[in-house]
Amino acid sequence: DDPQNTPIPAFGSQCLSCHGEDGRPELADVPIIAGQQPIYLANALRHYKSGERTGGQALVMQEMVKNLSDEQIVALSQWFGAQQ
Amino acid sequence: DDPQNTPIPAFGSQCLSCHGEDGRPELADVPIIAGQQPIYLANALRHYKSGERTGGQALVMQEMVKNLSDEQIVALSQWFGAQQ
Numbered sequence: 001d002d003p004q005n006t007p008i009p010a011f012g013s014q015c016l017s018c019h020g021e022d023g024r025p026e027l028a029d030v031p032i033i034a035g036q037q038p039i040y041l042a043n044a045l046r047h048y049k050s051g052e053r054t055g056g057q058a059l060v061m062q063e064m065v066k067n068l069s070d071e072q073i074v075a076l077s078q079w080f081g082a083q084q
Numbered sequence: 085d086d087p088q089n090t091p092i093p094a095f096g097s098q099c100l101s102c103h104g105e106d107g108r109p110e111l112a113d114v115p116i117i118a119g120q121q122p123i124y125l126a127n128a129l130r131h132y133k134s135g136e137r138t139g140g141q142a143l144v145m146q147e148m149v150k151n152l153s154d155e156q157i158v159a160l161s162q163w164f165g166a167q168q
Contacts, residue, residue: 019159020106039112043140055131 012076014064018057023083030045031067032033041077046070087166096160098148102141107167114141122165123156129157 008016020075023034033041037065047053048061065073092100103109107118119123131137132145133152149157 025121028121029127030121031124032120036116037109037112037114038117043113047139053137055137055139056127 003079004084006079008079009050009072009075011068011072012079015076015080018060019080023080035082036081038077038081041080042073045073045077049073085117087163088168090140090163092163093156093159095152095156096163099160099164102144103164107164117164118163118167122161125161125164130154133157 017028018027019033020030023036024032044053045061045065045068046059048058051062053061068076100115102111103117104114107120116161128137129145129152131151132142133149135146137145152160
């Protein structure tokens with residue numbers, strides 16, 4: 001199915017509150033992740049999960065991803081990457 | 085002058101090798117920064133400069149920004165933010 005026209009997977013619904021319904025945030029200091037490179041997104045989420053990535057909203061992000069499996073991380077990265 | 089049609093400031097030329105001529109990288113694990121939120125970009129660069137941001141290519145980024153003034157950081161953030 002085409003990620004661009006399917007809703008975000010349920011395990012990613014918490015992302016939308018900060019990153020915006022389609023990955024375009026209202027908050028100016030939150031990155032746009034719509035259309036971002038999926039591999040970059042997946043690496044960022046993995047590094048938040050492992051604690052390797054700090055700075056900015058790292059503590060918030062660590063909470064968001066700590067229970068995600070790597071498959072879920074990849075699925076979310078592909079979903080946001082496919083949004084325009 | 086309109087950042088979208090002016091070349092990147094000289095002090096930002098080193099960014100293009102990884103982030104691409106217009107902020108769209110060829111490398112899959114390097115983030116697209118064209119059209120990214122300027123405030124997010126400036127904060128990211130400040131956190132690389134201060135060492136607060138780690139993970140991913142943080143060590144490379146720290147080298148890139150260590151000699152940039154805050155004004156230059158803001159100028160580059162606005163330039164990339166204005167690219168489509």
